[in-house]
Amino acid sequence: MLAYVLRKLAYGGLTVLGVLLLIFVIFFAMARPDDVARRALGEKAQGAQIEKWKAKHGYDKPLWPTLAKPGGSLLQAHYVSLLSFEFGNSDLNDSPIGTTIRDGMGASLALTIPMFLSGLVLGLVLALFVAFFRETYIDTMGVFLCVLGMSVSILIYIIGSQFVFAKMLRWFPISGFDTDVIADGNWNLLLRFLALPVTVGVLSSFGGDTRFYRTVFVEEVNRDYVRTARAKGAGEMRVMLRHVLRNAMIPILTRVVVAIPFLFTGSLLLEAFFGIPGLGSITVDAIAGNDFSVLRVMVYIFALLFILAQIATDISYTLVDPRVRLE
Amino acid sequence: MSEFLLEVQDLVTSFPGSGSERARVVDGVSFNIRPGEVMALVGESGCGKSVSALSLLRLVPKPGAIESGSVLLDGKDILSLSVPDMRKVRGHEMSMIFQEPMTSLNPVVRVGDQVVEAIRLHEDVSVKAARSRTLELFKQVRIPDPEVRLDAYPHHLSGGLKQRIMIAMALATRPKLIIADEPTTALDVTIQAQILSLLRQLQQELDTAVLLITHDLGVVNELADRISVMYAGRIVEQGDRREVLANPGHPYTRGLLRSMPGLGRPGEPLAEISGMVPAPADWPRGCRFCTRCSEVLDICESEVPARRRLSLTHHVACHAVEATE
Amino acid sequence: MESWMVSNLVVAVLLVGGAWIAVAVSRHDIWRAAVQQVWKRRPGAVLVVCVYVLLALLDSVAWRGNVDTGSDVVAQHEAVTLLERLFGDAQEKSYSAPLADIEFYDHSPLKHPGSHLFGTDILGGDVFLMTLKGARVALLIGGLTSLIAIPLALLFGIPAGYFGKRIDDVVFFIMSTLASIPTLLLLISITVALGRSTLVVCFALAVTSWVGFCRIARGETMKLREMDYVHAARLMGASETTIILRHILPNLMHLVVITFVLMFSGLVLSEAVLAWLGIGVNGSWGLMIAKAKDELSRDPAVWWNVGGAGVGLFGLLLAVNFLGDAVRDALDPRTRKES
Ligand SMILES: Nc1ncnc2c1ncn2[C@@H]1O[C@H](COP(=O)(O)OP(=O)(O)OP(=O)(O)O)[C@@H](O)[C@H]1O
Ligand SMILES: [Mg+2]
Numbered sequence: 001m002l003a004y005v006l007r008k009l010a011y012g013g014l015t016v017l018g019v020l021l022l023i024f025v026i027f028f029a030m031a032r033p034d035d036v037a038r039r040a041l042g043e044k045a046q047g048a049q050i051e052k053w054k055a056k057h058g059y060d061k062p063l064w065p066t067l068a069k070p071g072g073s074l075l076q077a078h079y080v081s082l083l084s085f086e087f088g089n090s091d092l093n094d095s096p097i098g099t100t101i102r103d104g105m106g107a108s109l110a111l112t113i114p115m116f117l118s119g120l121v122l123g124l125v126l127a128l129f130v131a132f133f134r135e136t137y138i139d140t141m142g143v144f145l146c147v148l149g150m151s152v153s154i155l156i157y158i159i160g161s162q163f164v165f166a167k168m169l170r171w172f173p174i175s176g177f178d179t180d181v182i183a184d185g186n187w188n189l190l191l192r193f194l195a196l197p198v199t200v201g202v203l204s205s206f207g208g209d210t211r212f213y214r215t216v217f218v219e220e221v222n223r224d225y226v227r228t229a230r231a232k233g234a235g236e237m238r239v240m241l242r243h244v245l246r247n248a249m250i251p252i253l254t255r256v257v258v259a260i261p262f263l264f265t266g267s268l269l270l271e272a273f274f275g276i277p278g279l280g281s282i283t284v285d286a287i288a289g290n291d292f293s294v295l296r297v298m299v300y301i302f303a304l305l306f307i308l309a310q311i312a313t314d315i316s317y318t319l320v321d322p323r324v325r326l327e
Numbered sequence: 328m329s330e331f332l333l334e335v336q337d338l339v340t341s342f343p344g345s346g347s348e349r350a351r352v353v354d355g356v357s358f359n360i361r362p363g364e365v366m367a368l369v370g371e372s373g374c375g376k377s378v379s380a381l382s383l384l385r386l387v388p389k390p391g392a393i394e395s396g397s398v399l400l401d402g403k404d405i406l407s408l409s410v411p412d413m414r415k416v417r418g419h420e421m422s423m424i425f426q427e428p429m430t431s432l433n434p435v436v437r438v439g440d441q442v443v444e445a446i447r448l449h450e451d452v453s454v455k456a457a458r459s460r461t462l463e464l465f466k467q468v469r470i471p472d473p474e475v476r477l478d479a480y481p482h483h484l485s486g487g488l489k490q491r492i493m494i495a496m497a498l499a500t501r502p503k504l505i506i507a508d509e510p511t512t513a514l515d516v517t518i519q520a521q522i523l524s525l526l527r528q529l530q531q532e533l534d535t536a537v538l539l540i541t542h543d544l545g546v547v548n549e550l551a552d553r554i555s556v557m558y559a560g561r562i563v564e565q566g567d568r569r570e571v572l573a574n575p576g577h578p579y580t581r582g583l584l585r586s587m588p589g590l591g592r593p594g595e596p597l598a599e600i601s602g603m604v605p606a607p608a609d610w611p612r613g614c615r616f617c618t619r620c621s622e623v624l625d626i627c628e629s630e631v632p633a634r635r636r637l638s639l640t641h642h643v644a645c646h647a648v649e650a651t652e
Numbered sequence: 653m654e655s656w657m658v659s660n661l662v663v664a665v666l667l668v669g670g671a672w673i674a675v676a677v678s679r680h681d682i683w684r685a686a687v688q689q690v691w692k693r694r695p696g697a698v699l700v701v702c703v704y705v706l707l708a709l710l711d712s713v714a715w716r717g718n719v720d721t722g723s724d725v726v727a728q729h730e731a732v733t734l735l736e737r738l739f740g741d742a743q744e745k746s747y748s749a750p751l752a753d754i755e756f757y758d759h760s761p762l763k764h765p766g767s768h769l770f771g772t773d774i775l776g777g778d779v780f781l782m783t784l785k786g787a788r789v790a791l792l793i794g795g796l797t798s799l800i801a802i803p804l805a806l807l808f809g810i811p812a813g814y815f816g817k818r819i820d821d822v823v824f825f826i827m828s829t830l831a832s833i834p835t836l837l838l839l840i841s842i843t844v845a846l847g848r849s850t851l852v853v854c855f856a857l858a859v860t861s862w863v864g865f866c867r868i869a870r871g872e873t874m875k876l877r878e879m880d881y882v883h884a885a886r887l888m889g890a891s892e893t894t895i896i897l898r899h900i901l902p903n904l905m906h907l908v909v910i911t912f913v914l915m916f917s918g919l920v921l922s923e924a925v926l927a928w929l930g931i932g933v934n935g936s937w938g939l940m941i942a943k944a945k946d947e948l949s950r951d952p953a954v955w956w957n958v959g960g961a962g963v964g965l966f967g968l969l970l971a972v973n974f975l976g977d978a979v980r981d982a983l984d985p986r987t988r989k990e991s
Contacts, residue, residue: 011828015832018829022830030845167948227431228425232448233445243436246435250435290844
């Protein structure tokens, strides 16, 4: 078991190195430091100005290491800074990136944890319900609604719900959030701020998730062991919960565990639209301001979380599925 | 009360066909089983044996459905039982062993627990008591190292062992009738013989009635008391084992026997029946065997043959046969 | 060459290619049966998709004509598409509500009263026309992206599956690296780094979406490699290239079609999100929706812009999503029927 975990971790580490290279290619080789400087300073910036900007933000080194001079390249600096979690300061306003990210985490989690949990429970329950009534009109309707939900852009969900529930009906504030709310424990206010974004978030991913869970359940329901369970005299409820759910957990787990990193990253659009100052908002600001230094770190952190989640999935497989061999 | 444990009358089970009509995959099947008797249901692949068996337990997969007929178990009308009452019958009074031991066990539950579940679904006993009963069952079906196997997962076990577990599960609450749907088809030849002799021993020890489904007449010869030959959804011949094997009335039965090496009559060539069972949508209107029959008459294509008695215990549905009564 | 000429050329190529594919499909029983099955199961979805394709084609054929301004006949500044010509002049000064006779804010009479089904936008453009024109952009995004992503996936997936060993290790590593970066972020990073243009957006979408198909192609190739007829071909002395081109690639085509249809709606939805972040494609529904955020907070609200784009997007995606299931069931014998 330990060897298995170690091997998974080692491969994860290798993937991190690959991700870093990819980030470097995107942010340094595709968009060269000169372009970055020009975007920050404006198109008319002079050569000297650009050099000064590059020196200030540490872009004034050669891109790739050469045989003659292996140290001191941007590539090396990039690996060192991200691997040691020394993210430095933002190119845009010199604020320390590490602190910004730590501050944004709380707000993101406040939005995404309720969203994740309620979405998961609701999706599983509905999928079980629909699978229970498979091949009846309830099932057909359920699938139809799921596809309907999948065909609507999240932008429409957000804009529409803000318009209807916040502007016309005035049930909730259109947007806004106060990080102090979490510290103060003012749950009532927190709930009012979060109700709409959480609902929209659940709604937007609901169709796809439920349909996926349903497909998994229906696939399991048709398997031979389910017939055996029925032939033993097990009731439908027992068949569903004890036999089908347990087997279906294996494919479902992949989808769910891999979604966990997004708890930290928040939802880009939801945070931006509803004015929640989490990591998603930070990312959107970075895009708007062409702040590559922040964007880079965000990509890195998300990839890191994603890789960890993947390792967690592999390990949890061994717990759920006795057939997985640790080779 | 009648002498029969199970009475099946005119059972019809259908699946949606290609058009609006439903294909009657089981079309008017009737047979009886006495307590402690082994009835063999014989026929080629695709002629509706499994669907018949599943109909008895009311486990026909959707969109299939039982259309008409009656099934009496100990005088109890199975087809009109409520769903909870039907659940009490399944696995308790009538249990089933499936064709595919590989996939018929839940892959993520320990096999011991699966048998324990079968017991506790019908009897109010503690887990511990059910577990020791399971251990006994494992010994009874001759599983080596039964204590260890209790905690094994299905993928740890060979096909033969899995089928033994299935048998243990079917025996768990001492049902009066066990339906064994081709219990050895998926196994190696040597394992097949072991499982069959196990089944025969257990059947005699426990005096359980068995509906044995197979397309192997060798198995029938060893185990069965009576035989029902099924072709394309209908029973074409039925009778005591000796009568049917020694004096087959239906051309289909003769064809089956001839393609059996050990059982064919001396001097006759080994000839299989040409072709295969057609799909239910293509079943002919009259005698369903007429497309493959070597002794086909004009009437065969248009009219369904009635049952003709050859003796008190032996009857055939074939136009070419004269009743002896 | 100007862009409208390229566009016309593309239409010609597409028409010829479409006809060729139609002939090829009707020659193969499996494909013909699949097409018939899809048509039988989801005729509505097929029709809707056809309407969208037709709109896109109409909006792609363009030429520069002359306009009669009353006193004089002058050459048009820009090429006008067939769809726009069919629509005729529909320009107003500013916002007007659907089918209104007067402008929305200053109530002055419209030039074409009662003729704007979805109203007009801030510049007086007809929203219905813009909605129809969005079809071309959406199909362009889906088509162009697939054109990059699918060959890329085959290029990596087939050798990885066929040759295994080192090649497989490398491809697998590339795939797991790419898959580790959340799609949206990778998408944003590439578009931001490369600058914002249609081609860049499609390239970025392709980079983020080819991995999934590559995995499928690799797995399927591994299976095909062990098939008897491949072994037979190898024994007969066929070269690896021949085997791949003659025996592996054709047997992946059904997966290509399934992937294309299933991928499509995700691509169009992603573009909408990018559009809102300011890195979308000109004229897309996503951009129309993104612009509408402020319009909805005006008082009284201007809702028909987002409405039109939303309906256009929803209709296409709904049809494609339903089509996707039918196509998969028709072409992939392994997936059981799961409506
Ligand atoms: N789930 C189903 N849906 C549609 N048709 C079915 C289904 N199950 C069985 N059938 C049809 O019923 C017919 C009889 O099938 P059945 O499984 O009973 O055959 P069998 O005699 O048990 O054959 P085998 O020896 O292969 O087990 C088949 O022709 C098949 O087409
Ligand atoms: Mg069968």
